[in-house]
Amino acid sequence: MKKTLVLLTSLTMAFALTACGGGDTSTSATSAAQTEAVQTEAAQTGAAQAEGNTEAAPKADASGNDKLVVGFAQIGQESGWRDAETNDVQWYAARNTDTIELSFADAQQKQENQIKAIRNFIEMGVDVIVFPPVVETGWEAVLTECQEADIPVILVDRGIDPSAGEDLYTTMIASDHVWAGEQAAIVMDELLGGQGKVVELEGTVGASAAVQRKKGFDEYIAANCPDIEILDSQTGDFTRAMGKEVMESFLKTYDDIDAVFCHNDDMALGAIEAIKEAGKKPGEDVKIIGVDGVKGAFEAILAGEMNCTVECTPILAEQIFDTAAKLKNGETVDKWIMSADGVYTADKVTQEVVDGRQY
Ligand code: GZL
Numbered sequence: 463m464k465k466t467l468v469l470l471t472s473l474t475m476a477f478a479l480t481a482c483g484g485g486d487t488s489t490s491a492t493s494a495a496q497t498e499a500v501q502t503e504a505a506q507t508g509a510a511q512a513e514g515n516t517e518a519a520p521k522a523d524a525s526g527n528d529k530l531v532v533g534f535a536q537i538g539q540e541s542g543w544r545d546a547e548t549n550d551v552q553w554y555a556a557r558n559t560d561t562i563e564l565s566f567a568d569a570q571q572k573q574e575n576q577i578k579a580i581r582n583f584i585e586m587g588v589d590v591i592v593f594p595p596v597v598e599t600g601w602e603a604v605l606t607e608c609q610e611a612d613i614p615v616i617l618v619d620r621g622i623d624p625s626a627g628e629d630l631y632t633t634m635i636a637s638d639h640v641w642a643g644e645q646a647a648i649v650m651d652e653l654l655g656g657q658g659k660v661v662e663l664e665g666t667v668g669a670s671a672a673v674q675r676k677k678g679f680d681e682y683i684a685a686n687c688p689d690i691e692i693l694d695s696q697t698g699d700f701t702r703a704m705g706k707e708v709m710e711s712f713l714k715t716y717d718d719i720d721a722v723f724c725h726n727d728d729m730a731l732g733a734i735e736a737i738k739e740a741g742k743k744p745g746e747d748v749k750i751i752g753v754d755g756v757k758g759a760f761e762a763i764l765a766g767e768m769n770c771t772v773e774c775t776p777i778l779a780e781q782i783f784d785t786a787a788k789l790k791n792g793e794t795v796d797k798w799i800m801s802a803d804g805v806y807t808a809d810k811v812t813q814e815v816v817d818g819r820q821y
Contacts, residue, residue: 529560529561529562529563530561530562530563530589530590530783530786530787530790531563531565531586531587531588531589531590532555532562532563532564532565532588532589532590532591532592532782532783532786533565533567533579533580533582533583533586533588533590533591533592534551534564534565534566534567534592534593535567535569535575535576535579535580535583535591535592535593536548536551536566536567536568536569536593536594537569537571537576537594537596538568538569538570538571538572538596539568540571540666540699540700540701540728541700541701541702541726541727541728541754541756542727542728542754542756542757542758542821543726543727543728543754543756543774543776543821544776546756546776546777546821547594547618547619547776547777547778548566548568550776550777550778550779550821551564551566551778551779551782552564552566553779554779554780554783555779555783558783562783565583565586565588567579567582569596571596571666572596573595573596573597573600576593576595576596577600577601577604579593580593580604580607580608581604581607583613584607584608584611584613587611587613588613589613589786589789589790590613590614590615590616590786590789590790591608591613591614591615591616592615592616592617592618592782592786593615593617593618594617594618594619594620595617595620595621595622595669595670596620596666596669597666597667597668597669598620598621598622598623598668598669598670598673599622599623599626599668601622601626601630602626602627602630605622605630605631606630609630614632614786614789614790615630615631615632616631616632616633616634616635616782616785616786616789617631617633617634617635617636618634618635618636618778618782619635619636619637619671619774619776619778620636620669620670620671621634621636621670622670628797632789632795633785633789633795633796633797633798633799634797634798634799635778635781635782635785635799635801636798636799636800636801637773637774637775637800637801637803638674638800638801638803639670639671639673639674639675639678639774640674640675640677640678641678641803642674642675642678642753642772642774642803643674643675643676643677643678643679643680643681643682643753644678644679644681644682645678645772645805646675646678646679646723646751646753646770646772647678647679647680647682647683647686647687647723648682649751649769649770649772649805649807650679650683650687650690650721650723650749650751651683651686651687651690653721653749653751653769653770654690654720654721654749656687656689656690657689657690658689658690658691658720658721659690659691659693659716659718659719659720659721660683660690660691660692660693660719660720660721660722660723661692661693661694661695661709661712661716661719661721661722661723662676662679662680662692662694662695662696662722662723662724662725663695663696663697663698663705663708663709663722663723663724663725663729663730663733664676664695664696664697664698664725665697665698665699665700665725665726665729666697666699666700667697667699669700671700671725671726671774672697672700672725675725675753676695676725679723680692680695693712693716693719694712694715694716696708696711696712698724698725698729698732700725700726700728700729701728701729701732702728702729702731702732703732704729704732705724705728705729705730705731705732705733706732706733706735706736707732707736708729709722709732709733709736709737710736710739710740713736713737713740713742719748720748720749721748721749721750721751722748722749722750722751723751724750724751724752724753725753726752726753726754727752727753727754727755727756727758727759727771728754728756728758729752730750730751730752730759730762730768730771731752731758731759731762733748733750734750734762734767734768737750743767744762744767744768745762745763745765745766745767745768745769746766749769750762750767750768750769750770751768751769751770751771751772752768752770752771752772753771753772753773753774754771754772754773754774754776755771755772755773755774755775755803755804755806755819755821756771756821757816757819757821759771759806760806760811760815760816760819761816763806763807763808763811764811764812764813764816766808769807769808770805770806770807770808771806772803772805772806773803773804773805773806774801774803775801775802775803775821776821777820777821778801781799785799
């Protein structure tokens with residue numbers, strides 16, 4: 463289908479649009495200046511959108527509008543990492559309103575809301591659709607609709623089930639989550655001197671980041687660490703609150719936990735709270751490894767309450783918009799644009815490193 467119109471979209475940095483219509487709205491943390499810029503932009507391109515409802519957004523003749531129009535269907539606000547990705551995307555768009563128009567939807571961690579947002583973006587006739595699939599499965603129908611609408615799709619930070627077919631999306635910009643799990647296992651082996659009992663706090667059930675981090679960690683331990691036992695593994699849904707809750711239950715069930723591997727730093731920070739409340743010393747009595755590289759984890763490592771974080775950068779906006787511009791211009795890009803990430807153990811974390819972190 464030839465796209466004949468592009469909806470005038472406003473940068474919605476001060477408002478996270480709910481593409482599901484009538485759903486909760488949420489605002490992302492932005493500065494007053496940023497909000498002012500956004501509100502000006504919103505006023506110029508359609509007050510209806512500034513109300514936070516893409517379905518009411520006015521459609522306009524796109525003739526002469528050569529801006530890059532991107533629809534971003536964000537998962538939600540489940541972790542500090544997610545907020546950092548959202549802020550990076552919105553701030554980048556706010557600095558480039560002369561060439562970029564961003565329509566942003568917050569799906570409140572519900573797949574059906576992401577699908578509704580993507581369908582809205584198709585209806586709006588955006589140039590490129592960008593989204594992190596909250597889970598790996600259930601995308602075939604809506605991604606086929608994107609193909610039929612001739613709208614390229616960029617997956618960010620998470621992927622879809624490979625058996626669904628890689629042709630369903632154009633490219634993925636993401637870290638290697640299997641590698642992250644393997645790195646966590648290597649550090650765990652070193653921290654425990656090759657022996658001990660470990661529990662695992664998993665991310666969102668069915669999310670590629672959780673599935674792959676678990677695969678990397680568990681398979682490395684099984685193949686290389688005969689004296690390290692994984693006592694239990696349960697989901698904490700990538701949130702601090704659930705991470706604390708599940709760690710509390712682990713501590714009540716097992717009295718010999720030597721370490722915990724957390725699929726993200728927010729759950730690690732929740733686990734630290736639970737370990738302290740159980741009268742134990744996090745980072746000493748119970749070793750703690752997380753993934754993401756958020757500032758809170760670096761501060762915990764500096765304080766001796768956490769032992770390692772494996773970075774997974776959320777600072778992807780420049781790559782996202784550069785790649786989207788290439789796709790709009792008909793260029794081809796790699797199927798997987800992989801982020802470069804680091805492994806931060808206590809010996810690498812100084813106050814200067816903490817102060818220099820971008821997120
Ligand atoms: C990783 C991303 C994960 C983070 C979590 O790419 O999908 O989702 O590790 C976030 O903090 O919730």
